[in-house]
Amino acid sequence: MTSIELNNVSLVYRLFEKLTLSAPGRRRSNLGGNIAKSGTKQVVQALDDVSFELKAGDRLGLVGPNGAGKTTLLKVLYGIYQPSGGRVSITGKVDALFNISIGFRPEATGRRNIVLRGLISGWTMAEIEEKMEEIIDFSELGDFIDLPFKAYSQGMAARLAFAIATALEPEILLMDEWIGAGDASFQEKAKQRMDELAEKAGIIVLASHDDALIRRVCTKKLTLRAGRVESLT
Amino acid sequence: MIAVLNGAFDDISKAVRLYRVWIALAHEDIGDQHRRTTLGPLWMLVNYFAFVSTFVFVFVTKDASNPSYPAYVAIGMLVWFYLSEIITMSVSLFQREASFIQGTTLPLFVYVMRLTMQSIIRAGYSLAGCVLILLLSGQGIDTNWLRSLLGLLLIVLATPAFIMVFAFLGAFFPDSEFIVGNLMRVGMFLTPVFWVYSGQEGIQKYAYHWNPFTYFLEGVREPITAGIFPTHALVVTGYICLGTWVLALLLLGRYRKRIVFLI
Incomplete structure (x- = not known):
């Protein structure tokens, strides 16, 4: 049974002091989030004590201001970031759409890009x-x-990226913001595809600043602020 | 230590199973670099010929007594270009792959193998040119060529390890991209790529004996140009290969999950 369960998940990045020959003031890594002190080291608290549970058929909208931790949370769910505390338990095949152009080669045709x-x-x-x-x-x-990908508009690229990401019917689909790139007919079509995925006992997690989109697509809403869960409705 | 090595082997085994990804991406990389040109990837062969011929024409007068000098330079350039390219490109590898590393769950070793594959494809064109020069310079195909293959095999085996070590160096120490680039440019003149060492004293002696690249070159070159089995060169190359792999595995196991926060 498809499910996502997060218990007291936190993510703390240590601000790595890169070895560099540049001036001391420019040495720090450029990361977002809340900067805190841990001993003599500076750390970023990107997620703090995040807990929630999703079951098959849930469509969760992640909202919150810039730097609230929406993208970070999606990347924890996808496995790109390892949480530094708490427990993440995921059952189901996960696919993600964080960046429309990732993996697409500008010179290759759309058909070749589907393969890649x-x-x-x-x-x-x-x-x-x-x-x-x-x-x-x-x-x-x-x-x-059969034309090179570089000839596509942003909306066309979004259509292709979405079509590929949902073609194998992932049990859990994670999306970050981008869906607004397509035109109205594409957005309607995408919503239908997401409805179908959710009806087939899938889970969708969508991060967006667009409240109307979240209301239209999602059944639950999680508001993040400074890496913490402000509300879950 | 065991957990670190297990982490590294886990990353490598996942990447090996995804061989279609890095082979496809490497082919696309090569194709993209030459897509708009008439000669396409054959430009790599032309570049190689241009370099080798220039060095042979400039220096052959000094070594007119050595009929195998064109073969010496051809093999030296083949190996040097390969090593120089993988090292200089490795330093910025994780930075170039940032969008993939921050947007997918592909194992880090996939990017290492993508660059390995790219370099091997490029070297394939140079190798074709090298074989042609060897034949034209009167080096007939014989069993010594098989002995050279052993040296080439060791270089290929060492490639992913070199790439990993320099990629981690570049991630933790961004300035190393420029330092390594400059060192490799100077290194070509401090390595017996086109000059011949024949027991001279001074800087050439140290540049020959204390330069690890010498052994990579001689492991491939000695069987063909001198007709001897390069035992010493292969043993040194083998130790360098082993040491670099141990270091690479430790770096991969320990830091692979931290790279995403560094780039």
């Missing part, structure tokens, strides 16, 4: 070939699919 993005997501060649036409159909790129 599929490989990066861990698909087999058989799975990629099986899903190829469905992805092209969903993205509605038509003949553009």
Whole structure:
């Protein structure tokens, strides 16, 4: 059964003092979050005591001001960041869309980019070939699919990225903000696809500043502030 | 220590299973670099010929008595260009891959293998040029070529380890990109790539004997140009390879999860 459970999760980055020949004032790594002191070291408290539970069919909207920890939380859920405290328990295959252009090669065609993005997501060649036409159909790129990716508009890129990310029906889909890039018809189509995913006992977590989008897509809302959970409704 | 090594082996085994990813990305990288050109990747062969011919024409008069000098330079350039490229490109590897590292869960070793694969493809073009020069300079194909393969194999085996060590160096010490770049440019003149060591005293003696690159070069070159089995060079190269791998595994196991916060 697909589920996400976070118990008292915290994430503390130590501000690494990179060895550099530049002036002392410019030595620090440029990270966001709350800067605190831990002994003689400076640390960033990006998440602090975050707990919540999601079950199959839940669609969670993450909201909060810049630097609240939305993207950090998504990256903890995806496994890019290891939490420094607490427990993360995830059951289900996770896929994520953090950055539309990641893994896309500007010079390669849309078709070749589907192959590359599929490989990066861990698909087999058989799975990629099986899903190829469905992805092209969903993205509605038509003949553009055989043109270089650099010829695509941001909306077209978003269509292709979303079509690929949802093609293998991940049990848990994590998305960061970007969905507003497409036009109204694409957003409606994307919402339908997300409804289908959720109905198939999936979980969706979407971080956004767009309240209307969160209301339209999500069934739960978690507000983060300074890395802490302010409310969960 | 065991946990650190287990972490490194876990990262490596995951990356090896994703071999299609780094092979595909490396091919795209090479293709993108030459996509708009008429000759395409053959430019790498042209560059290699241009360098080797220049050095042979400039220095051959001094070594007119040595008929194998073109072969000496051709093999020296092949190995030096390969080593120089992997080292200088490794220092900025994690910075170049920042969007992938911060946006996917691909193991770090995938990026190491992507660069390894790219470098091997590039070296393949130089190798074709090198073989042609060897044949034109009268070095017929014989069993000595097989002995050279052992030296090449050791270099390829050492490549991911070199890449990891220099990539971590670049992540923790950003200035090293420029320091290493300059050292490698100078290093070409301090390494017997195109000059021949024949027992001279002074700086050439130290540059020959105390330079690790010498042994990588001689392990490939000696069987063909001198007709001897390069036991000493291969043993030194083997120790360097082993030591670099141990260091690379410790760095990967200990710091792989911290890289995302550093870049």
